[in-house]
Amino acid sequence: MTTIVFLHAHPDDEASSTAGSMARAARRGDRVVVVYATNGDHGEVPEDLHEGETLVDRRRSEARASAEVLGTARVEWLGYKDSGMTGWDMNAEPGAFCNADLDEAAGRLARILDEEDADVLVGYDWHGNYGHPDHVRVHPVAYRAAQLARRRPRVLESTANRDRMAAGFQAAREAGLEMDFDPHGPADDGNPMGTPEAEIHWAVDVTDVVGLKRQALLCHASQATDIGMLTGMPDEAFLAGFGHEHYREHGRPNGMQPGWPFTPLD
Structure with a gap:
């Protein structure tokens, strides 16, 4: 069993x-743990x-429901406040995750890694896929936590395949759907969305559990x-949009390959 x-x-x-990936891992008999850096305090407030x-309260209960699915x-x-989008006043709030002391935040995560004797840790790419300040902060916190853990886990970076997304949106437009989003255009921090396919290392086929992915999304109904x-x-x-999940792995030669990277380092 891999944790x-x-x-x-x-x-x-x-x-x-x-x-x-989480659903596939659980089906394989692996132990799956999810850690949220923030409570999502500044999300959409349901009526x-x-x-x-x-x-x-609502978002925590929704997270538990997603975990069950x-x-x-x-x-x-980890207990930090949601920092809001780039440029929001919340960016400067005490306790916002984007301002978290690196060693303190990583230490909180490392304690969980130690409790679980984790084999693999999944964080985000260098700009958190789309530049949200909290997503950006996940990247260094994950790597520092891996360094602090008693047994260093394999670290993977969840990312979005920018080229695949662009092709999908183009196909949707050609089919007559109104799509004005351009993954190559500036996202929250001014950088394009995700990562070019040439810089991605792993493509994980999750088509057999894509229904569970939709159910997990539906659990978070407050974010309507x-x-x-x-x-x-x-x-x-x-x-087409969610049947594959993509990951980067520091130090691995360029070239995306299909596979299952959630195994311990040799």
């Missing part, structure tokens, strides 16, 4: 990026909050705008 720890910035990030219920064995929280857009995609388009 794989996934570090995500906010509840729902696991569903849109690594849920397929149906119960009396006394906060957005954080995917077969995740443990859900943990984004989740509704994704889950509202026709089945064929959803499969």
